[in-house]
Amino acid sequence: MATLHVLSHSPFSDSRLSSCLRLLGANDGLLLSGDAVYALQPGSAQLRALEMMPDSIGLFALDEDLTARGISAAQRAQVVDYPGFVELSCRFDKVNSWL
Amino acid sequence: MKFAIALFSAPHAPSSRRALRFAQAALAGGHEIVRLFFYQEGVHSASSNVVTPQDELDISGEWRDFVREQRLDGVVCIAAALRRGVLNAEESQRYDRPAANLDDPWALSGLGQLHEAAQVADRLVCFGGP
Numbered sequence: 033m034a035t036l037h038v039l040s041h042s043p044f045s046d047s048r049l050s051s052c053l054r055l056l057g058a059n060d061g062l063l064l065s066g067d068a069v070y071a072l073q074p075g076s077a078q079l080r081a082l083e084m085m086p087d088s089i090g091l092f093a094l095d096e097d098l099t100a101r102g103i104s105a106a107q108r109a110q111v112v113d114y115p116g117f118v119e120l121s122c123r124f125d126k127v128n129s130w131l
Numbered sequence: 132m133k134f135a136i137a138l139f140s141a142p143h144a145p146s147s148r149r150a151l152r153f154a155q156a157a158l159a160g161g162h163e164i165v166r167l168f169f170y171q172e173g174v175h176s177a178s179s180n181v182v183t184p185q186d187e188l189d190i191s192g193e194w195r196d197f198v199r200e201q202r203l204d205g206v207v208c209i210a211a212a213l214r215r216g217v218l219n220a221e222e223s224q225r226y227d228r229p230a231a232n233l234d235d236p237w238a239l240s241g242l243g244q245l246h247e248a249a250q251v252a253d254r255l256v257c258f259g260g261p
Contacts, residue, residue, distance in 0.1 A: 114156035131259035
């Protein structure tokens, strides 16, 4: 069952991102929102970890959170807006928010 | 697709805004929201006493208008609300408190409503944290 994991905490302040990366299934997706988009910071260990994920795992980032923080999405990530977020939550079987 | 949306964060948290924008996009996309469940700090979204600075988005006001205009089932967890001082007229009377700050379109109810919404909906999407 493919799950969309939604992160919103900064990957520089806790271990949610690394725990999530360990748990991701082959066909799961990862949506970065809020401060979690800092994981796409160029040159960071977090971005390198994301780029090591297999291609079957979709990586997404919420566009307004990228814009608010002045971060441009790495090539590996697909930028989505709110209708795109809704579409993702339909595409995956369930949505797991890392509260 | 039928969505149930649960919100765990206060209206001044960015995740409350994300939940609202997600809910608006879901309806705009032709989907249905079977229930909005406000839990933990999320209960403050339903308080009529929230005053937002003029240069900031009034998210609790937007939630109220959204629930009212779209005729949604906006359920506020009663246990979480009481301990945070969010009371409707009935509860304010029951506990002999001087005022009530929860009114239409909100309903106070139990956690069972979240469980039921999760059963009825195709997707449960939770928002909380920062």
